[in-house]
Amino acid sequence: MNKFLSFAALTAGLTLSVAASAQEQATTASSNGSYRPIPASDILFRKTIxxxxxxxxxxxxxxxxxxxxxxxVILDAVKRGELQAYRNDSLTTTxxxxxxTSNMSFVEASAGLSDEEKAAGFSDSDLGGGDDWGAPVKKGKGKTTAKAAPKPSAPPSYEYRPKDIYQMEMKEDMIFDKKRSRMYHDIKAITLLVPSTLSANTSGIEKPIGTFKYSDLVRVFRANPDKAIWFNPQNDAQHKNLADAFELWLFNSYIVKVSNPNDARxxxxxxxxxxxxxxxxxxxADLIEYEYxxxxx
Structure with a gap:
């Protein structure tokens, strides 16, 4: 009987331990976007990049x-309601x-007077209102009244083409797992940006469209294998899913920020x-040397 009770207690303890571990990993993944979270007890070193x-x-x-x-692929998933966007990589505000759609759109510049027309003496008020380029309109016996200028319509807005959105930022944790004795790239989030070099981006600075949890992106990539493709230029039979491309690190990037007290780039x-x-x-180079x-x- 004592052996039976001891075995039952051991089984219950292992079950609770596994459940607690699964709960810890699930909670971590849901809060920070990690697809394969590493338990905090296994982390010897971590740097957010x-x-x-x-x-x-x-x-x-x-x-x-x-x-x-x-x-x-990402923006179409947002439009279909399959993917949640966040304001920044803290992943707290949706x-x-x-x-x-507003973030990925630009407003066409309204048509105004050219420099030659302004040099000739015309002004913006000449674009509308009045008769004969803004002249007062006669009304009644010798009285004149200015014709009200029509209210200008808002200039139309257009969405950027997917080819225009060629700038992304990726937030990751570089983690050394002491249990497995290896360094992991634990991707947390990916942000789409409107590049500063686009002519339609009159602000001249990069404009964030939205940030997305990496775990959500993996789900979308896996659910759309015919669209979420990493194109293999050497072999059409060996195209890969975008989720596999990130897993295998089949892309080039450069570091723009390493975690610091001022959160500065x-x-x-x-x-x-x-x-x-x-x-x-x-x-x-410093991170490679640290791992070495x-x-x-």
């Missing part, structure tokens, strides 16, 4: 093939579908874009 991905680069072109751009810390690029290369030292000592 933000990487920029330019989809125009040769190594990234397979994720940006014609008609199957990763930006198209965006509605209408807000995402590298170009802000080192005082310029060129210095930021050099700091990015140094940060990548873990194995050496």
């Amino acid at each position: 933000t990487r920029a991905i330019d989809l125009r680069e040769k190594q990234n072109k397979p994720m940006f093939s014609e008609g199957k751009e990763i930006s198209r 965006l509605s579908g209408a807000e995402v 590298l170009d802000e810390i080192y005082g310029g874009q060129q210095q930021g690029i050099l700091a990015s290369q140094q940060a990548a 030292n873990l194995w050496s000592f």
Whole structure:
């Protein structure tokens, strides 16, 4: 009887332990976007990194093939209601579908007077109102009244093409798992950006469209295997799913931020874009050296 009770207690303890571990991992995944969360008890080292991905680069072109751009796959999923967007990579504040559409749209510049017309003496008031270029309209016995100018209509807005959305940022944790003795890239979130170099982006700065949990993106990529394709230019029989492309690290990126007390980007810390690029290369080398030292000592 004592042996039976001991065995039952051991079985119950193992069940509770497994359940607690599963609950811990599920909670971590749901809160931070990780697809394969690593238990905190197994983490020896962790560093949060933000990487920029330019989809125009040769190594990234397979994720940006014609008609199957990763930006198209993501935004179409948002429009269908299959994917939730967030305001930033903290993944705490959600965006509605209408807000995402607004972020990925631009307003056409209204047609105004050219420099030659302004030099000739015309003004914006001459574009509407009055007779003969704004002249007062006669009314009654010698009285004149100015004709009210029609209220200008709002300029139309247009959505950026998926080919225009070629800039992304990826937030990840570089984690050294002491149980498995290896370094993991634990991707948390991916942000789509309107590039600063687009002519339609009159602000001249990168504009975030929305941030998406990586775990949600994997689900969408797996559910749409005919669209979420990493195009293999060497063999049409070996195209891969975008989820596999991220898992196998089949893309190029560069570091733009390493976790720091001020939450500042590298170009802000080192005082310029060129210095930021050099700091990015140094940060990548430092992380490789750190992993090497873990194995050496």
